[in-house]
Amino acid sequence: xxxxxxxxxxxxxxxxxxxxxxxxxxxxxxxxxxxxxxxxxxxxxxxxxxxxxxxxxxxxxxxxxxxxxxxxxxxxxxxxxxxxxxxxxxxxxxxxxxxxxxxxxxxxxxxxxxxxxxxxxxxxxxxxxxxxxxxxxxxxxxxxxxxxxxxxxxxxxxxxxxxxxxxxxxxxxxxxxxxxxxxxxxxxxxxxxxxxxxxxxxxxxxxxxxxxxxxxxxxxxxxxxxxxxxxxxxxxxxxxxxxxxxxxxxxxxxxxxxxxxxxxxxxxxxxxxxxxxxxxxxxxxxxxxxxxxxxxxxxxxxxxxxxxxxxxxxxxxxxxxxxxxxxxxxxxxxxxxxxxxxxxxxxxxxxxxxxxxxxxxxxxxxxxxxxxxxxxxxxxxxxxxxxxxxxxxxxxxxxxxxxxxxxxxxxxxxxxxxxxxxx
Amino acid sequence: xxxxxxxxxxxxxxxxxxxxxxxxxxxxxxxxxxxxxxxxxxxxxxxxxxxxxxxxxxxxxxxxxxxxxxxxxxxxxxxxxxxxxxxxxxxxxxxxxxxxxxxxxxxxxxxxxxxxxxxxxxxxxxxxxxxxxxxxxxxxxxxxxxxxxxxxxxxxxxxxxxxxxxxxxxxxxxxxxxxxxxxxxxxxxxxxxxxxxxxxxxxxxxxxxxxxxxxxxxxxxxxxxxxxxxxxxxxxxxxxxxxxxxxxxxxxxxxxxxxxxxxxxxxxxxxxxxxxxxxxxxxxxxxxxxxxxxxxxxxxxxxxxxxxxxxxxxxxxxxxxxxxxxxxxxxxxxxxxxxxxxxxxxxxxxxxxxxxxxxxxxxxxxxxxxxxxxxxxxxxxxxxxxxxxxxxxxxxxxxxxxxxxxxxxxxxxxxxxxxxxxx
Numbered sequence: 070x071x072x073x074x075x076x077x078x079x080x081x082x083x084x085x086x087x088x089x090x091x092x093x094x095x096x097x098x099x100x101x102x103x104x105x106x107x108x109x110x111x112x113x114x115x116x117x118x119x120x121x122x123x124x125x126x127x128x129x130x131x132x133x134x135x136x137x138x139x140x141x142x143x144x145x146x147x148x149x150x151x152x153x154x155x156x157x158x159x160x161x162x163x164x165x166x167x168x169x170x171x172x173x174x175x176x177x178x179x180x181x182x183x184x185x186x187x188x189x190x191x192x193x194x195x196x197x198x199x200x201x202x203x204x205x206x207x208x209x210x211x212x213x214x215x216x217x218x219x220x221x222x223x224x225x226x227x228x229x230x231x232x233x234x235x236x237x238x239x240x241x242x243x244x245x246x247x248x249x250x251x252x253x254x255x256x257x258x259x260x261x262x263x264x265x266x267x268x269x270x271x272x273x274x275x276x277x278x279x280x281x282x283x284x285x286x287x288x289x290x291x292x293x294x295x296x297x298x299x300x301x302x303x304x305x306x307x308x309x310x311x312x313x314x315x316x317x318x319x320x321x322x323x324x325x326x327x328x329x330x331x332x333x334x335x336x337x338x339x340x341x342x343x344x345x346x347x348x349x350x351x352x353x354x355x356x357x358x359x360x361x362x363x364x365x366x367x368x369x370x371x372x373x374x375x376x377x378x379x380x381x382x383x384x385x386x387x388x389x390x391x392x393x394x395x396x397x398x399x400x401x402x403x404x405x406x407x408x409x410x411x412x413x414x415x416x417x418x419x420x421x422x423x424x425x426x427x428x429x430x431x432x433x434x435x436x437x438x439x440x441x442x443x444x445x446x447x448x449x450x451x452x453x454x455x456x457x458x459x460x461x462x463x464x465x466x467x468x469x470x471x472x473x474x475x476x477x478x479x480x481x482x483x484x485x486x487x488x489x490x491x492x
Numbered sequence: 493x494x495x496x497x498x499x500x501x502x503x504x505x506x507x508x509x510x511x512x513x514x515x516x517x518x519x520x521x522x523x524x525x526x527x528x529x530x531x532x533x534x535x536x537x538x539x540x541x542x543x544x545x546x547x548x549x550x551x552x553x554x555x556x557x558x559x560x561x562x563x564x565x566x567x568x569x570x571x572x573x574x575x576x577x578x579x580x581x582x583x584x585x586x587x588x589x590x591x592x593x594x595x596x597x598x599x600x601x602x603x604x605x606x607x608x609x610x611x612x613x614x615x616x617x618x619x620x621x622x623x624x625x626x627x628x629x630x631x632x633x634x635x636x637x638x639x640x641x642x643x644x645x646x647x648x649x650x651x652x653x654x655x656x657x658x659x660x661x662x663x664x665x666x667x668x669x670x671x672x673x674x675x676x677x678x679x680x681x682x683x684x685x686x687x688x689x690x691x692x693x694x695x696x697x698x699x700x701x702x703x704x705x706x707x708x709x710x711x712x713x714x715x716x717x718x719x720x721x722x723x724x725x726x727x728x729x730x731x732x733x734x735x736x737x738x739x740x741x742x743x744x745x746x747x748x749x750x751x752x753x754x755x756x757x758x759x760x761x762x763x764x765x766x767x768x769x770x771x772x773x774x775x776x777x778x779x780x781x782x783x784x785x786x787x788x789x790x791x792x793x794x795x796x797x798x799x800x801x802x803x804x805x806x807x808x809x810x811x812x813x814x815x816x817x818x819x820x821x822x823x824x825x826x827x828x829x830x831x832x833x834x835x836x837x838x839x840x841x842x843x844x845x846x847x848x849x850x851x852x853x854x855x856x857x858x859x860x861x862x863x864x865x866x867x868x869x870x871x872x873x874x875x876x877x878x879x880x881x882x883x884x885x886x887x888x889x890x891x892x893x894x895x896x897x898x899x900x901x902x903x904x905x906x907x908x909x910x911x912x913x914x915x
Contacts, residue, residue, distance in 0.1 A: 150892035157597035164595045165605055172587045174580040174847035182588055182848075185826065187860055203893055231896050266860040285708040287716055289860040308912065314905040321901040353900045399875060403608065410877035415905035418876060421893045422886045424597035425605075425874040437610055437689040437712040439872040449862040451848040452822060453841060454833035463845045469573035470844045473625055473654050477776045478744040482737040482838035489731065 070328075071366040072342065074335075084366040085383050087432055088296065088325045092274060099249045099278040106253035111260045117250040124226035124245065129261050131233065131243040139233035147231055154206055154422045155238070161424030162211045165443035177459025181452040186212075189219040189263060190446060191255030193270030194232065196225035196247055201271070203421050205235040207428050207441065208269050213239065215446040221265055223251035248272070249279035256283035267291070269441065271428065291441055295432035296325040299416060300385035300405075302376045302398065303341070305334035307391040308412055312337075313344040315389055315415055320349075320358035320365070328365035329383060331376040338369050377401045384435040387416050404435045457490055464492075493751075494789040495765065497758075507789040508806050510855055511719065511748045515697060522672045522701040529676035534683045540673040547649035547668065552684050554656065554666035562656035570654055577629055577845045578661070584847030585634045588866035600882025604875040609635075612642040612686060613869060614678035616693030617655065619648035619670055624694070626844050628658040630851050630864065631692050636662065638869040644688055646674035671695070672702035679706035690714070692864065694851065714864055718855035719748040722839060723808035723828075725799045725821065726764070728757040730814040731835055735760075736767040738812055738838055743772075743781035743788070751788035752806060754799040761792050800824045807858040810839050827858045880913055887915075 073084055092098075105113040111129065118124040171181040192208040195201055205222070212220055222236055225247025236243050244262050246254055252272075258264030267289040268280060280290045299319040303312050316328050332338050345362070352358055370376050377398055380388055384404035392398055395410035402408055406429030407419050420427045428441035439445075455463065464483050471479035496507055515521075528536040534552065541547040594604040615631040618624055628645070635643055645659055648670025659666050667685050669677055675695075681687030691703060692714040703713045722742040726735050739751050755761050768785070775781055793799050800821055803811055807827035815821055818833035825831055829852030830842050843850045851864035862868075878886065887906050894902035 146888075146892055147896050150889035150896075153598075153886075153889040154893060157601065157603075160597045161595060161603045161605075164593045167590060170587050172584060172847075174583045175576075178580065178841075178846050180580075180584045180847045182584075182865065188826065200897060202896055281708055285704055287855070287857065289857075293710055310908050310912070311905070314901065314908045317901040318899070318905040321899055348901075348904070353898075358901065395877065402873060403611065405873050407874045407876070410875060413880065413883050413909055414876055414878045415909065417890050417894055417902040417905045418601075418878065418883075418886050419874075420890075420902060422890045423601050423876040423878070424595075424603045425876050432710070434710065434712075435871070435873075437871060439870075440874060442605060442872055442874075444867065444872070447862075448858075448860060449865055449867070450825060450828050450858075451830045451842075451863060451865075452833060453830070453837055453846040453848050454818065455837045455841065455846070457836065460836050460841075463576075463841050465569075466573035466576040467840050467843075467845045469569055470577060470626055471840055473570050473573075474623060475776075476741070476744055478737065478741040478771075478781065479840040479843060481771070482734070482741040482840045485733050485737045486836055486838065489733065 070342065070345070070362050072338070073366055074369040075371065076368060081379065084368060085329065087298070087327055088364045095274055095278050099275055099282055102249040103253040103279060103282060106250050106259065107257050114246050114250055114254055114259060118226055118246060121248055122226045129244050129246060131236070131245060136233055136237035139230040140237060142230045143234040148234070151202065151206070151235060154203065155210065157422060157424035158206055158210045159214060162214045162443045166214065167444065167447070175459065175462045177456035177462055179454045182449050183452065184447045184449055186215040186217045187266045187446055187448060188217065189221065189265045190217050191221045191223065191265035191268045193251055193268065193272055193276060194222055194224040194236070195272045195276065196228060200229045200232045202231050202235045203427060204271060205232070207426050209239045209241065211426070211441065211443050212446050215443055217446055221255060221263060223247070223255060223262070249275045252276060252279035252283060256288040269428070269445070291428065291445055292430055292434060292438050296327065297322045298327040298385055298431055299387040299389060300380050300383055301328070301330040301389040301391060302373065302380060303330065303332040303334070303337050304373060304392040305337060306393045306412070307337055309337060309340040309344045311412060311415070312389070312391050313341055313348050316345055317348055317352060317358055318415065318417055319387070320361040321352060321354040324357055324360035326361045328361065329385070330367045331370050331379060333370055333372050333376065335369055338367055342367060373398060380405065384433045386429045386431045386435065387419070389416060406430050406435045406440050460486055460490070461492060493765065493768070493785050495761070496789055497792040498794065499791060504802065507791060508752065510721070510750055511787045518697055518701050522698055522705055525672040526676040526702060526705060529673050529682065530680050537669050537673055537677055537682060541649055541669060544671055545649045552667050552669060554659070554668060559656055559660035562653040563660060565653045566657040571657070574625065574629070574658060577626065578633065580845055580847035581629055581633045582637060585637045585866045589637065590867065590870070598882065598885045600879035600885055602877045605872050606875065607870045607872055609639040609641070610689045610869055610871060611640065612644065612688045613640050614644045614646065614688035614691045616674055616691065616695055616699060617645055617647040617659070618693070618695045618699065619651060623652045623655045625654050625658045626850060627694060628655070630849050632662045632664065634849070634864065634866050635869050638866055640869055644678060644686060646670070646678060646685070672698045675699060675702035675706060679711040692851070692868070714851065714868055715853055715857060715861050719750065720745045721750040721808055721854055722810040722812060723803050723806055724751070724753040724812040724814060725796065725803060726753065726755040726757070726760050727796060727815040728760060729816045729835070730760055732760060732763040732767045734835060734838070735812070735814050736764055736771050739768055740771055740775060740781055741838065741840055742810070743784040744775060744777040747780055747783035749784045751784065752808070753790045754793050754802060756793055756795050756799065758792055761790055765790060796821060803828065807856045809852045809854045809858065810842070812839060829853050829858045829863050883909055883913070884915060
């Protein structure tokens with residue numbers, strides 16, 4: 070880790086620079102995969118499953134039997150943990166459901182905005198080193214809460230029984246296909262996998278690049294997701310064992326994850342440094358965490374206000390406020406995905422169980438993007454209806470503005486109605 | 493116009509196909525403009541202003557004096573029309589402001605979602621044949637209602653006094669630059685024009701392509717906007733003079749606009765055909781409207797239910813329900829940008845004055861995108877805070893799920909806190 074004390078602007082900018090992915094052929098590789106799926110459909114998916122995942126079973130859809138079988142092999146403790154997380158996530162996302170609004174902007178001018186669920190959504194669940202049971206819940210529960218009619222899951226071949234069990238909790242079609250090919254299938258449809266209205270879900274650099282490429286073709290995606298990251302602000306009352314554990318829980322995510330810790334207390338800085346090293350030694354994913362720590366920084370700043378200004382400019386995905394008065398500091402947050410308040414709130418509860426969504430904007434996107442929420446599965450439609458009075462109330466302004474913009478037919482659409490009404 | 497009676501699936505698909513833009517070099521031209529602005533900053537903008545708009549004044553910023561001068565030259569009728577539209581748009585968008593939510597998902601687990609305004613937004617206002625005073629209101633009022641701190645307008649050189657007057661109603665920086673170069677400036681910043689958090693606004697094919705290109709680089713945009721379009725559903729009670737005027741108010745927008753009219757009444761079909769021709773003859777923008785009508789269709793269907801199914805599959809930007817019971821039919825709408833209910837509600841009131849936003853998803857994007865609303869200027873951040881009880885309530889589930897995903901450090905971040913609490 071880089072240790073910086075009262076850094077100047079350039080040192081700070083260097084420390085806050087996010088690690089850059091190195092794969093220069095990514096763009097072309099992903100474009101080629103997308104093209105193969107567009108042209109070849111299911112057969113291309115089968116070839117890609119064999120190439121990338123060594124999976125040669127031609128059946129892409131997971132059967133009800135496979136789900137039932139998986140459910141019987143998952144132990145009760147995991148099922149109970151999933152139940153608890155499910156319940157909290159459902160409560161928090163149901164609380165976010167917006168209500169339709171109707172107002173009369175002028176007498177006889179009735180305007181409404183209505184929220185409607187997306188009809189068919191595609192949820193990508195990564196496989197890889199950490200099978201993301203939690204991602205199933207984080208994406209499918211808000212979809213269900215809003216009333217999306219059709220849920221499509223794609224996940225790489227050979228899912229674990231735990232993952233299959235979680236997938237089986239939802240009334241959904243589950244397809245065994247991973248990577249860029251899964252994104253392409255949901256974006257354009259194949260014989261078996263239907264085209265969806267919006268694609269959600271995290272993934273490796275192939276998945277992310279595929280989402281960006283299909284988005285530029287007009288397919289809707291949740292957000293451009295990069296490597297995970299956390300920024301910790303700790304005051305002199307922080308427990309260094311806690312914050313070191315938080316730092317490492319971020320570090321084990323991936324080599325390209327990033328951690329920034331800011332403190333106004335020199336003792337905390339040096340103790341955390343030692344404690345991280347101590348805790349690291351016994352971690353199963355030590356090798357990954359170590360690489361992540363290399364691009365991470367512990368930074369001593371003058372005060373918490375300065376720390377918050379740095380955090381707002383970094384716009385972290387996760388922000389831990391390990392300080393005595395977290396709510397006071399939280400009021401100053403302008404850019405962050407999810408915030409963990411106080412000494413007792415580890416990031417892991419947001420990842421799994423508190424009820425908040427863990428699909429959050431990374432790479433500074435918290436400046437303008439929101440994390441996945443109930444709203445991500447809704448779209449709005451507006452409505453207006455005029456009574457004769459309403460038409461009269463709007464007529465002159467509408468005609469005047471239309472003519473000022475040189476759009477005479479717009480004016481006439483109002484005038485012809487007025488005339489018929491004998492006004 | 494194409495006239496179709498009870499078309500089969502193929503004929504219908506052909507009629508609903510959206511006109512395709514022909515400029516095959518657009519991608520490269522726009523990429524080159526964006527690159528020039530990225531490298532050259534203000535100087536590139538000045539060169540491009542000269543090249544594209546014949547504008548050689550090096551000053552890019554509109555002065556307060558220019559605004560004051562414009563205001564004095566705009567007539568009272570236009571000012572009053574703007575005031576009325578302003579008031580309705582403000583009321584409707586203020587009514588949409590969501591409220592922050594805090595709930596206790598379990599005892600001691602407090603979760604919140606807070607809505608915060610984007611800090612700096614870039615609003616593009618096209619120039620061209622129709623100076624869009626209304627677009628200024630439609631973008632800047634919701635930005636103001638949500639509390640965005642900084643508004644940046646870009647509009648092509650030589651704006652009309654009316655446009656300058658409308659721009660001057662907001663506390664904003666106004667820059668004279670149009671096209672792809674304006675989008676690039678707001679996306680990446682120049683010496684004078686600041687980089688914004690999100691770019692809004694309609695425009696020609698250059699502007700749209702530039703928005704798509706910067707979006708694929710991670711810049712946030714309102715939506716990919718294509719040519720405008722309307723779908724009209726008319727029953728036997730519809731007034732053909734009204735719906736013909738509505739059709740033509742869409743047709744005058746641009747040659748690549750599209751109109752689909754569906755009716756269950758053969759008399760309405762043939763009368764509308766004649767009436768459109770009659771009204772067209774006296775339109776100032778007749779040449780544009782005629783070209784648009786060439787790719788538009790009047791279609792006879794069996795009943796209104798079928799008409800609505802076609803509309804939902806087309807997902808129109810504007811949907812006019814010129815029917816006796818519009819609210820009954822409106823309940824069946826799944827995909828549309830904005831809906832105009834009944835015989836007396838022309839699309840033009842939505843374009844200018846009713847209060848709804850006229851920045852709407854085109855090209856079928858209404859399947860998954862929303863029009864611009866108050867929400868477009870907000871982002872969400874979630875918060876969680878645990879009490880000791882809350883931590884205990886979440887501990888086992890969090891540790892179990894973290895271990896099931898192979899993320900031991902996530903489990904330890906909880907365990908270390910439990911241990912310290914002596915649990």
